[in-house]
Amino acid sequence: MTWWWKSLFRKRVLDAQLTSEVRFHVDELTDANIAAGMSPEEARRRAVLEFGGGEQIKEELRDVHRVRVIEGAIANLKSAFRFIRKSPSFSAVIIVTLALGIGANSAVFSAIDAILLRPLPFPDGDQLMEISQLHLRQSSPQTRTAPIRLEEWNRMNSAFQMISGYYTEDGSETSGVLPEKVAQAFVAPRFLQVLGVSPALGRDFSADEERFGGPNAVLISDGLWRRRFHGDPSAVGKKLRINGFSFPIIGIMPASFLFPNRDADLWVPVPPDAPYAQSREYTWYSVIGRLKPRMTVEQARANLTTVQAQLGKAFPKPDADLAVAIQPLKEIRVGGVRRSLWILFGSVSLLLLIACTNIVALLLARATQRQHEISVRFSLGASRMALVSQLLTEAFVLAFIGAALGLGVAGGASSVFRSLAGSLPRVEEIRLDGRIVIYSLACSVVATILCGLLPAIRGTRRNISGSLAQANRTQVSGRNPLQWTLVGVQVALAVTLLAGAGLLLRSFQALGRVSPGFEASHVLTFHISGSYGETADWKGLTQRIDRTIDELRNVPGVEATGATATLPGVPSEYQTELRFTEGDQDAEHKIVAESRFITPGYFATMKIPLLSGELCREPKLTSAPADPAGLQHIAISSIHVLVNRSFADAYPGGSTMIGRHVQPVNSSFLQPNDVGEVRGIVGDAREEGMNRPASPTVYWCFGAPGGPDPFYLIRTRTEPMTMAETIRKKIREIEPARSVFDIKPLPEHIDDAFAENRLRTVLLSLFAATAVSLACIGLYGTLSYSVNVRQREVGLRLALGALRGQIVKQFLLQGLRVTVVGCVAGWALALASSRMLSGMLYGVSPSDLVTLSSVVLVVLLVAAIASLVPAIRAARLDPMQVLREE
Amino acid sequence: MAVDRSDLLQGTLDMLILKIVALGPVHGYGISQRIQQVSREVLQVQQGSLYPALHRLEKRGWLQATWGESESGRQAKFYRLSAKGRKQLLLEESQWNRLAEAIALILRTAS
Numbered sequence: 001m002t003w004w005w006k007s008l009f010r011k012r013v014l015d016a017q018l019t020s021e022v023r024f025h026v027d028e029l030t031d032a033n034i035a036a037g038m039s040p041e042e043a044r045r046r047a048v049l050e051f052g053g054g055e056q057i058k059e060e061l062r063d064v065h066r067v068r069v070i071e072g073a074i075a076n077l078k079s080a081f082r083f084i085r086k087s088p089s090f091s092a093v094i095i096v097t098l099a100l101g102i103g104a105n106s107a108v109f110s111a112i113d114a115i116l117l118r119p120l121p122f123p124d125g126d127q128l129m130e131i132s133q134l135h136l137r138q139s140s141p142q143t144r145t146a147p148i149r150l151e152e153w154n155r156m157n158s159a160f161q162m163i164s165g166y167y168t169e170d171g172s173e174t175s176g177v178l179p180e181k182v183a184q185a186f187v188a189p190r191f192l193q194v195l196g197v198s199p200a201l202g203r204d205f206s207a208d209e210e211r212f213g214g215p216n217a218v219l220i221s222d223g224l225w226r227r228r229f230h231g232d233p234s235a236v237g238k239k240l241r242i243n244g245f246s247f248p249i250i251g252i253m254p255a256s257f258l259f260p261n262r263d264a265d266l267w268v269p270v271p272p273d274a275p276y277a278q279s280r281e282y283t284w285y286s287v288i289g290r291l292k293p294r295m296t297v298e299q300a301r302a303n304l305t306t307v308q309a310q311l312g313k314a315f316p317k318p319d320a321d322l323a324v325a326i327q328p329l330k331e332i333r334v335g336g337v338r339r340s341l342w343i344l345f346g347s348v349s350l351l352l353l354i355a356c357t358n359i360v361a362l363l364l365a366r367a368t369q370r371q372h373e374i375s376v377r378f379s380l381g382a383s384r385m386a387l388v389s390q391l392l393t394e395a396f397v398l399a400f401i402g403a404a405l406g407l408g409v410a411g412g413a414s415s416v417f418r419s420l421a422g423s424l425p426r427v428e429e430i431r432l433d434g435r436i437v438i439y440s441l442a443c444s445v446v447a448t449i450l451c452g453l454l455p456a457i458r459g460t461r462r463n464i465s466g467s468l469a470q471a472n473r474t475q476v477s478g479r480n481p482l483q484w485t486l487v488g489v490q491v492a493l494a495v496t497l498l499a500g501a502g503l504l505l506r507s508f509q510a511l512g513r514v515s516p517g518f519e520a521s522h523v524l525t526f527h528i529s530g531s532y533g534e535t536a537d538w539k540g541l542t543q544r545i546d547r548t549i550d551e552l553r554n555v556p557g558v559e560a561t562g563a564t565a566t567l568p569g570v571p572s573e574y575q576t577e578l579r580f581t582e583g584d585q586d587a588e589h590k591i592v593a594e595s596r597f598i599t600p601g602y603f604a605t606m607k608i609p610l611l612s613g614e615l616c617r618e619p620k621l622t623s624a625p626a627d628p629a630g631l632q633h634i635a636i637s638s639i640h641v642l643v644n645r646s647f648a649d650a651y652p653g654g655s656t657m658i659g660r661h662v663q664p665v666n667s668s669f670l671q672p673n674d675v676g677e678v679r680g681i682v683g684d685a686r687e688e689g690m691n692r693p694a695s696p697t698v699y700w701c702f703g704a705p706g707g708p709d710p711f712y713l714i715r716t717r718t719e720p721m722t723m724a725e726t727i728r729k730k731i732r733e734i735e736p737a738r739s740v741f742d743i744k745p746l747p748e749h750i751d752d753a754f755a756e757n758r759l760r761t762v763l764l765s766l767f768a769a770t771a772v773s774l775a776c777i778g779l780y781g782t783l784s785y786s787v788n789v790r791q792r793e794v795g796l797r798l799a800l801g802a803l804r805g806q807i808v809k810q811f812l813l814q815g816l817r818v819t820v821v822g823c824v825a826g827w828a829l830a831l832a833s834s835r836m837l838s839g840m841l842y843g844v845s846p847s848d849l850v851t852l853s854s855v856v857l858v859v860l861l862v863a864a865i866a867s868l869v870p871a872i873r874a875a876r877l878d879p880m881q882v883l884r885e886e
Numbered sequence: 887m888a889v890d891r892s893d894l895l896q897g898t899l900d901m902l903i904l905k906i907v908a909l910g911p912v913h914g915y916g917i918s919q920r921i922q923q924v925s926r927e928v929l930q931v932q933q934g935s936l937y938p939a940l941h942r943l944e945k946r947g948w949l950q951a952t953w954g955e956s957e958s959g960r961q962a963k964f965y966r967l968s969a970k971g972r973k974q975l976l977l978e979e980s981q982w983n984r985l986a987e988a989i990a991l992i993l994r995t996a997s
Binding site: 017020021022024025027028029031050051052053056057060061063064065383 | 913914915918932933934937938941942945946953956958960961962963
């Protein structure tokens with residue numbers, strides 16, 4: 001408003017001033033005429049006549065003062081489109097370069113936006129916390145939480161609106177034609193309230209359904225609903241048969257609800273008052289809580305610590321040893337990929353910068369060609385400001401079209417992203433929306449300024465525009481320090497990116513060359529649905545799994561079979577503190593080892609060699625009285641264990657270890673009275689991930705490793721996936737009510753574990769390759785331009801007897817000199833930025849000389865080729881023709 | 887009226903204005919009078935081009951304007967040269983001189 005007033009006011013002042021300036025002139029003329037002897041009337045008439053149309057002059061003066069923003073912008077736009085039409089190929093190069101640059105940038109930004117920047121897709125998602133219990137006296141302290149403790153936390157704290165929890169387990173649904181594996185989430189009361197989500201159809205669990213002995217109820221996912229009921233709303237009220245029990249469907253969750261993970265098929269309430277949920281020792285739940293409004297994480301941490309201290313007093317064993325950890329749920333879910341994503345964003349921004357630099361060089365060359373046009377416009381009275389804004393408008397139109405096409409590129413790129421990085425958290429939330437469009441627009445504005453400002457300012461310098469009088473192009477200097485600096489910058493940035501990609505590639509290679517101590521090829525893995533209910537009869541469970549493994553071993557084409565709780569080579573840790581029951585304990589030197597739970601067939605299947613001693617056998621199970629919680633205790637006389645070579649080397653005893661007994665100290669899965677007898681020593685295998693050398697490991701031989709749903713491993717004689725159908729059929733024969741799922745070769749699991757690594761490497765390599773080609777195009781373009789400008793000189797020298805080789809050498813060296821300088825700068829940049837990559841590298845140091853020097857070599861080679869073409873063209877000039885043309 | 891009055895060469899009006907204003911603060915009427923007097927009545931400036939030129943030069947920052955009282959006691963707008971205008975004047979003068987010399991040379995040698 002005020003602006004309008006001001007401008008109106010200014011207009012009136014201006015008008016008054018114009019009027020009095022004109023009147024003054026006429027008055028003075030009148031006076032002069034009177035002095036010359038005219039009558040006052042005649043004097044005035046002549047004065048007005050001489051002055052000319054006063055109103056017309058005033059209008060012209062107003063014109064001078066009018067700021068013609070809109071008219072100017074439209075005229076600029078028109079001339080920009082004319083410019084694009086006039087030089088389509090030049091414009092196309094710029095537009096495509098920007099489309100790729102902005103598109104790649106927007107694609108990576110869309111991933112960052114969806115994964116890192118946006119809150120979790122729940123109302124007030126930033127209030128959601130993950131709470132875990134820490135065991136102060138264990139080496140891997142963070143564990144799940146007992147249901148009873150969850151209820152106490154929920155009741156006693158004052159920082160959270162509500163606390164709930166969940167755990168997941170695969171089950172078998174048998175109401176259909178074939179048993180189907182379903183991913184079940186077992187949830188504590190208040191689960192949906194904490195997340196702030198309600199079913200899309202039907203209702204949440206009722207209080208009755210959350211009580212022990214109450215009616216069964218299940219909520220199903222949108223995915224299962226569409227798969228099994230074809231999206232029919234009458235599915236609510238129908239029944240599913242899960243692990244032999246009947247569950248009525250009470251509601252269907254919205255499609256966007258993918259918690260705790262995107263595979264979750266159904267949610268089942270666990271009554272907190274069930275007798276089996278009263279133990280303080282058995283820990284099931286991953287705990288989530290919703291903070292009260294305006295409550296900080298620190299306040300909540302302090303509050304829950306007080307609550308846990310109270311519990312420690314009330315139940316010294318085990319609560320006195322427990323502490324509480326709170327972290328934002330979003331951090332838990334996405335924290336791991338943050339660095340990777342920002343590195344990708346950094347490199348894609350470098351790429352855009354290189355693209356812009358390239359375009360600056362192109363526009364600069366163009367501006368020199370347009371000198372004539374610009375000086376004509378100058379002499380017609382255009383102000384420099386107007387010319388700069390016209391040139392900037394041209395750049396903006398190019399950048400805008402580039403950004404619009406870039407959005408298309410980003411759309412394609414983000415679907416590539418999704419397929420390449422399926423294991424990335426929240427990857428399903430990546431999409432193109434208003435925010436990405438705005439981001440791309442912002443990119444185009446930044447690109448306009450980066451690309452357009454320098455050429456516009458240089459192109460409209462007075463001394464250049466003064467060239468109208470001497471319109472002679474041969475006087476344009478062939479050396480353009482600014483343009484060559486830009487080429488150098490591009491080379492430096494490209495070297496930096498390529499060095500990063502090189503390091504990642506080398507560590508990827510190194511990872512592939514590792515001999516892990518086991519053989520992953522020809523091993524097929526799968527699951528057979530099982531339920532934790534079976535753990536009540538551990539003996540029966542063990543017998544079932546044993547029978548399955550034995551039957552499968554007899555299938556033709558199968559070499560060996562086994563089962564394990566965790567897959568070898570896929571990162572996982574389970575550190576346990578142990579002590580030997582025999583001999584003196586050295587209190588200073590704790591024995592800490594990885595624990596692995598396997599069946600005896602594991603070693604033959606994975607081809608892990610037995611070095612000394614003998615293979616383990618499964619323990620004999622004896623029935624034990626049920627403990628007060630209603631769970632049958634796993635009473636085991638003595639468990640056989642095998643240790644790996646690192647363990648035998650690291651701890652006293654060496655090969656005399658065989659026959660001795662180890663006992664866990666504070667472990668949540670193993671009980672203190674589980675004693676393992678060391679039966680033999682096996683070779684080192686990289687159990688905890690291909691990127692980590694084997695650490696001291698103890699293999700505990702169980703019939704049912706890790707519970708009712710271990711990984712089954714089968715070593716096949718042929719390509720493993722060809723056996724998939726045979727195995728599926730065989731299991732239907734043995735266990736008709738159970739479903740087989742997740743049939744996959746072991747190497748695929750291992751690859752998936754490094755998917756983020758692969759994504760990073762693939763994308764960075766792609767960016768680096770693009771950067772190097774852009775830099776080479778820049779080099780080629782600038783050198784070609786320089787050759788063009790110096791045609792006359794070259795022709796003259798050739799005519800005077802210069803050798804063609806000399807000409808080639810001269811231009812080649814001109815290109816290479818810049819490249820070398822760029823490489824040196826790039827090397828320094830790469831060294832400075834390589835720290836960002838540390839921790840992502842394996843088997844190669846961030847300042848690896850071989851990688852860096854081969855990167856430089858590659859760039860030099862490519863640059864030499866890019867320079868050779870214009871250099872040879874210069875040498876092939878026909879002197880007569882060139883000189884005649886001039 | 888014995889002398890022919892010539893029209894101004896295109897583009898030279900700005901230079902003439904700058905030159906005259908360089909002598910001291912002066913109003914539009916004064917400028918038109920002075921151009922006429924100094925050129926011994928050869929050059930006559932149309933007011934229709936004088937005032938737009940003055941305002942354009944003011945807008946470019948080569949001239950600065952203030953309101954003051956004229957010799958006749960009336961309120962008038964006085965123009966004076968700015969530092970930028972002084973530089974511009976030097977530039978235009980040297981360009982003009984080069985052009986004039988070149989033309990003179992051609993006229994001399996061609997005859």
